[in-house]
Amino acid sequence: MSSNLYSVGLTGLLSSNARINTTGQNTTNVDTEGYSRQRTDTVSSPVGGVVIRDTSRLVDNFVSQQVRTDTAKHSYYDAYLSMISTSDNLLAEDSISLNTYLNNSFDALQAVNNDPTSSSLRGLAYSSLENLVQQYQVLSGIVSDQEGLIDEQLASSLDDLNAITSEISNLNKAILKNETFSISPANELRDQQELLAKKLSKYLDVSIQFNKDGLMTVQLANGQPLVMDKTTTELMIRPNALDPKKVDLSVSFGDYEVGLKTENLGGSLGGLIDYRTEFSVYADRTLGQHAISLADAMNTQNKKGIDANGEFGQNLFTLGKVQVYSSLENLHKAENISVKVADGQSSKVSKNTFELTRTDSDHFVIKTIDLNGKYVDQPVTFNPDNLVKDSHGYFNIAELGLDLSLADIEEIDGDDVFRFTPTEGAATSLSMFAKNGEALALGAPLVVNTSSDNLSDSRISLTSVTNTNSGTSAFSSDGSLYPSAPHQIYFTSPSSYVVRDASGVEIASVSNVTQYTKLLEQAGLAEEAGFEVSVSSKPKRGDEFTITTENLGVSDNFNGLALADLQTKGLVAGKATLMKAFSGFISYVGSKTAEVEGHADASKIVMDESVARRDRLSAVSLDEEAVNLLKYQQSYSASAQVVTAARTTFETLLGIMR
Numbered sequence: 001m002s003s004n005l006y007s008v009g010l011t012g013l014l015s016s017n018a019r020i021n022t023t024g025q026n027t028t029n030v031d032t033e034g035y036s037r038q039r040t041d042t043v044s045s046p047v048g049g050v051v052i053r054d055t056s057r058l059v060d061n062f063v064s065q066q067v068r069t070d071t072a073k074h075s076y077y078d079a080y081l082s083m084i085s086t087s088d089n090l091l092a093e094d095s096i097s098l099n100t101y102l103n104n105s106f107d108a109l110q111a112v113n114n115d116p117t118s119s120s121l122r123g124l125a126y127s128s129l130e131n132l133v134q135q136y137q138v139l140s141g142i143v144s145d146q147e148g149l150i151d152e153q154l155a156s157s158l159d160d161l162n163a164i165t166s167e168i169s170n171l172n173k174a175i176l177k178n179e180t181f182s183i184s185p186a187n188e189l190r191d192q193q194e195l196l197a198k199k200l201s202k203y204l205d206v207s208i209q210f211n212k213d214g215l216m217t218v219q220l221a222n223g224q225p226l227v228m229d230k231t232t233t234e235l236m237i238r239p240n241a242l243d244p245k246k247v248d249l250s251v252s253f254g255d256y257e258v259g260l261k262t263e264n265l266g267g268s269l270g271g272l273i274d275y276r277t278e279f280s281v282y283a284d285r286t287l288g289q290h291a292i293s294l295a296d297a298m299n300t301q302n303k304k305g306i307d308a309n310g311e312f313g314q315n316l317f318t319l320g321k322v323q324v325y326s327s328l329e330n331l332h333k334a335e336n337i338s339v340k341v342a343d344g345q346s347s348k349v350s351k352n353t354f355e356l357t358r359t360d361s362d363h364f365v366i367k368t369i370d371l372n373g374k375y376v377d378q379p380v381t382f383n384p385d386n387l388v389k390d391s392h393g394y395f396n397i398a399e400l401g402l403d404l405s406l407a408d409i410e411e412i413d414g415d416d417v418f419r420f421t422p423t424e425g426a427a428t429s430l431s432m433f434a435k436n437g438e439a440l441a442l443g444a445p446l447v448v449n450t451s452s453d454n455l456s457d458s459r460i461s462l463t464s465v466t467n468t469n470s471g472t473s474a475f476s477s478d479g480s481l482y483p484s485a486p487h488q489i490y491f492t493s494p495s496s497y498v499v500r501d502a503s504g505v506e507i508a509s510v511s512n513v514t515q516y517t518k519l520l521e522q523a524g525l526a527e528e529a530g531f532e533v534s535v536s537s538k539p540k541r542g543d544e545f546t547i548t549t550e551n552l553g554v555s556d557n558f559n560g561l562a563l564a565d566l567q568t569k570g571l572v573a574g575k576a577t578l579m580k581a582f583s584g585f586i587s588y589v590g591s592k593t594a595e596v597e598g599h600a601d602a603s604k605i606v607m608d609e610s611v612a613r614r615d616r617l618s619a620v621s622l623d624e625e626a627v628n629l630l631k632y633q634q635s636y637s638a639s640a641q642v643v644t645a646a647r648t649t650f651e652t653l654l655g656i657m658r
Helices: 003-030 059-089 098-112 117-181 185-204 267-302 328-334 558-568 578-618 620-655
Strands: 038-044 049-059 204-212 217-221 225-228 234-237 248-252 257-260 324-326 337-341 355-356 363-368 376-382 395-397 402-406 417-422 447-450 460-467 488-493 498-501 506-510 531-536 544-548
Touching: 003 038, 003 049, 003 234, 003 620, 049 355, 049 488, 059 117, 059 185, 059 204, 059 578, 098 117, 098 578, 117 185, 117 217, 117 234, 117 267, 185 204, 185 267, 185 324, 234 257, 257 544, 267 578, 324 328, 324 337, 328 417, 337 395, 337 417, 337 620, 447 460, 460 558, 558 578
Parallel strands: none
Antiparallel strands: 038 049, 204 217, 217 225, 234 248, 248 257, 324 417, 337 402, 355 363, 355 417, 363 376, 395 402, 447 544, 460 531, 488 498, 488 544, 498 506
């Protein structure tokens, strides 16, 4: 009996000592990051005493996974917010607002219209347009600077992430070795691994699982592998030849690589990538669409007037070349494809990307890809041989508002894919084509006169100029009207008139006239003439009105008023004015920022609650450990008394035997 009593006391001593050691370990690591509270479990021995089973970590894998998921979600919104809030603060700043510069430019145009002969006012108008161009470049520079910052952060994050996954793999090896040659679990190593997994979740939303050997495997939330047992991996950025703005990722397992889907990555890495591929691309294309609308509208209008030198106006602005992308092996073929916005068709230009492929020996097709990467709208199919080309080899794709040139069609195969986005980088490439204020074509290209011999008080006026192209209008290349063009309108009665050419030959007649506006349109000549005229009231028989390009007024502001009036026209996508479109963009940025900020705040609360839930189970409580220490000390002392009693009993028995 004393032998059993001694064994009982001894196992009690060992059990209490083990629990005291565990309590000491917990207390010592109260501030150790990632440490999970440990507990030594025992069972009663059937032969008496107690048996120490093992010392385990108090963790709940479900709770730990929830902490990682919530951490990834908060990190995603926090990273996104850090970028978009900076953009919001900069873009919404009044001092750099595009609307301020648009107002200044159109105010300067209004001022020069008051005195088109003033070189100083022309110079001020030109300077305001220069400042406007520079502001487009400033705003697009903000977007591109953010992209550069993101690229740096992505590179740094990948270095940290790869170091973490490598360490997880190394810990798998160490854990396997430790637990193979020891009956004790590698608690501290597993704590380190759990901490690394939590740090990893700040970069990506990951799912942690354990194989049959208890080794940690890491997968992305969408199921793609990141760490497999003891295999060391490396996450890398891969360039996308068809879409350089897109960030592609792949994970290398040494002998092979696996491409990773960048959708729903979560974590700060996902937040940065989504900001770059979503908001940054949207902002760049929005500013680009805005710049294209301004340049095209003002260029088109300026060509309809006469500049300070008495010549037809030319472009005020120029846009950079639209980049055409293809796979690496087809880059030389992409050089044969040129794309530009068709003159006067900027209202049709969207923020979408277009994909050009060949369907057969004769036909090509252009598909539309929206900002979300999805194919939208009906494809445009065409045969280049059936389309009219201009002197530079461009043919018009009217549905898209684009001009396209294919230098070497035979070189393009059916498997080749080419992509281009007209609005991409357009704000950055916008520049002044005009050299000075003299290039502002403020005057009308023709003069209309009312004969002094007319019997009525009706007066003729130039209503509009729509086209001055020498190939498609009444204007010749030297600025004069073609002889066959309308030169005179003669009323044969108050309700009828004829239109005559330069030789007085009748080229059209109109009867039953009730309205005295758009006379050339009523005669069916407005489109081919490229201009329109009206009379102020009902004429009388014999009234004559002439149209000429001689003695153009140097102080005329007919086209200048039309240039200034572009401020109120729906130029952007054919709907919004320039100022309204930019204000809408700024409102979108503010709304998006507020939305992301709300998600960031909410995800922070959820994450903190998950961490608190984990801490209630796994974190060390000094109060609880103090109670345990006192309990196990008393247990140790009691077990020591049992051993003492066993020894005394044994000595007494020995004494009796003597």
